[in-house]
Amino acid sequence: MKKLAVVSIAGALALGLGVIGTAPAHAQDAALTYKIYCSRCHGENGKGDGPDAGTLKTKPRNFTDCAAMSKIPDAIRFKAIKDGGAAVGLPNDMPAWSAGLDDDQIHALVTYISGFCKK
Numbered sequence: 001m002k003k004l005a006v007v008s009i010a011g012a013l014a015l016g017l018g019v020i021g022t023a024p025a026h027a028q029d030a031a032l033t034y035k036i037y038c039s040r041c042h043g044e045n046g047k048g049d050g051p052d053a054g055t056l057k058t059k060p061r062n063f064t065d066c067a068a069m070s071k072i073p074d075a076i077r078f079k080a081i082k083d084g085g086a087a088v089g090l091p092n093d094m095p096a097w098s099a100g101l102d103d104d105q106i107h108a109l110v111t112y113i114s115g116f117c118k119k
């Protein structure tokens, strides 16, 4: 009896963790991906003030500027990240990430970037 209870609790826990684990893990992934690949130009807080921003011909825009960011559809942001700035008429200072990131990761980044603008 006791053993069975322990097993079922463990099972329920594993199931619960599985369910809880998937969704936020992706958001966390995006935060980490952003930190590693994007923050050097776009800045930890999305203000366009990363350590490498000064070396670029084009200053990365301020992702916290809601008015400016609301004019850029998600599809364009997605394309800019995937295929690079030049693909959406921006300077090629913005690299393409299609080789390193899959579509799911890029979608997660689009969502993550939207979070910098706090209304």
Ligand code: HEC
Residues within 6 Å of the ligand: 033, 034, 037, 038, 039, 040, 041, 042, 052, 056, 058, 059, 060, 061, 062, 072, 076, 077, 078, 080, 081, 085, 090, 091, 093, 094, 095, 097, 109, 113
């Ligand atoms: C080498 C510097 C650099 C890196 C690294 C970089 N970017 Fe950019 N990014 C830019 C520049 C410069 C632009 C063009 C100016 C602008 O729109 O901010 C840009 C533009 C963008 C845009 C388009 C915004 C718009 O105006 O339409 C998005 C979205 C974006 N970057 C996301 C990312 C993400 C996500 C990463 C990480 C995977 C990343 N960038 C990495 C420099 C960089």
